[in-house]
Amino acid sequence: MSPLPPPLQTEQRTYVRAKSRLLSYFAGCDYYRLSSHPRVLQALRTGLDRHGLSVSASRLTTGNHRAYGALEAALTEFFDAPTATLCSLGYTPNLIVAQALAGRFTHALLDARSHGSLQDAAQFLDCPILKFPHRDPAGLAELLQRLSRSRPLVMTDGLFSHDGSAAPLADYLALLPPEGRLLVDDAHGAGLLGARGQGALEHAGVPRDRIIQTLTLSKAFGAYGGAVLGPPELRDAILERSRMFVGSTPLPLPLAHAAGVAVRHLRAHPRLRTRLQDIADRFKADLRAAGYSLPDHPGPIVPIVPRDATDTRRWEQRLLKAAIHPPLIRYLGGPANGYFRFVLSSEHTPAQVNALRTVFRELAPD
Numbered sequence: 631m632s633p634l635p636p637p638l639q640t641e642q643r644t645y646v647r648a649k650s651r652l653l654s655y656f657a658g659c660d661y662y663r664l665s666s667h668p669r670v671l672q673a674l675r676t677g678l679d680r681h682g683l684s685v686s687a688s689r690l691t692t693g694n695h696r697a698y699g700a701l702e703a704a705l706t707e708f709f710d711a712p713t714a715t716l717c718s719l720g721y722t723p724n725l726i727v728a729q730a731l732a733g734r735f736t737h738a739l740l741d742a743r744s745h746g747s748l749q750d751a752a753q754f755l756d757c758p759i760l761k762f763p764h765r766d767p768a769g770l771a772e773l774l775q776r777l778s779r780s781r782p783l784v785m786t787d788g789l790f791s792h793d794g795s796a797a798p799l800a801d802y803l804a805l806l807p808p809e810g811r812l813l814v815d816d817a818h819g820a821g822l823l824g825a826r827g828q829g830a831l832e833h834a835g836v837p838r839d840r841i842i843q844t845l846t847l848s849k850a851f852g853a854y855g856g857a858v859l860g861p862p863e864l865r866d867a868i869l870e871r872s873r874m875f876v877g878s879t880p881l882p883l884p885l886a887h888a889a890g891v892a893v894r895h896l897r898a899h900p901r902l903r904t905r906l907q908d909i910a911d912r913f914k915a916d917l918r919a920a921g922y923s924l925p926d927h928p929g930p931i932v933p934i935v936p937r938d939a940t941d942t943r944r945w946e947q948r949l950l951k952a953a954i955h956p957p958l959i960r961y962l963g964g965p966a967n968g969y970f971r972f973v974l975s976s977e978h979t980p981a982q983v984n985a986l987r988t989v990f991r992e993l994a995p996d
């Protein structure tokens with residue numbers, strides 16, 4: 631049997647069509663539905679008409695188009711970062727950073743649940759790789775104590791997508807030896823967390839001088855590709871030393887143009903972020919009032935773990951009856967009966983959120 635689930639077709643921004651039924655869709659990472667925003671779609675067409683599809687060359691040879699510089703400028707502005715370096719796939723910024731910094735660190739210290747791209751990236755650092763317990767500063771401290779005179783790269787997700795929890799970046803930073811650095815994969819936090827949407831760093835209130843922040847453009851920005859935010863020396867190192875960056879064709883031009891418009895749109899419309907925050911806060915408060923014990927995580931991700939297989943089936947049936955797509959997730963090492971990972975967006979209507987709230991109330995724990 632294929633591990634791929636049946637295809638889903640997005641409709642009307644917050645619905646999917648599955649087996650010919652139109653279902654409310656509380657999943658995915660398109661938090662503001664920018665992937666279907668008319669301005670972003672128009673930018674995609676304009677980018678295609680204006681620039682064509684591809685530069686078909688590395689940026690280090692003849693492929694350095696002004697659309698890339700424009701997108702990088704939009705990102706440095708959005709994130710208040712010294713430099714942004716575009717990567718053609720959201721999985722690659724961590725790999726590109728690690729190739730650029732290979733040999734610079736004595737140890738790669740990874741959160742035990744860090745994203746696959748961080749785990750793969752660690753292999754490029756040319757140093758021993760050690761894991762510390764998930765989101766556990768005491769565990770990191772213990773590890774650091776065992777390593778005398780280390781120059782570690784501590785690697786973690788900024789916002790963990792499996793349960794919506796944020797990494798304790800301020801605690802990690804306080805533990806970091808002077809020559810150490812923090813690499814934060816902020817694929818989920820970027821555009822979402824913090825007063826200006828600058829991500830997990832802003833949420834934690836930490837400065838960026840010892841932190842490298844990586845992000846994807848495929849989630850909050852609804853587009854595609856990724857980026858590295860860091861000091862000019864890091865950008866120089868990427869351009870000189872990352873084989874993945876040097877030896878590949880950058881993002882298709884229409885996508886780069888559309889991503890730039892999406893980044894600028896989110897910056898110009900802070901209301902999108904406050905609306906999503908309000909929807910998520912109110913929804914989580916209602917669930918707590920109905921008897922659910924939800925951890926105090928920021929953001930719009932609401933994980934619900936069924937007690938047993940019967941519970942899983944009951945949730946699925948009840949959600950389908952309410953015309954809601956059941957966002958059931960199963961992964962190796964995860965809860966035995968899978969779990970439901972609901973994700974709210976700024977574009978869900980009050981009626982859609984109400985329908986979901988009603989299901990939660992009906993299935994509330996005794």
Ligand SMILES: Cc1ncc(COP(=O)(O)O)c(C=O)c1O
Binds near residue numbers: 818
């Ligand atoms: C933490 C994290 N990093 C990187 C990625 C890769 O991003 P993309 O899907 O845009 O390639 C993902 C995607 O799911 C992610 O969750």
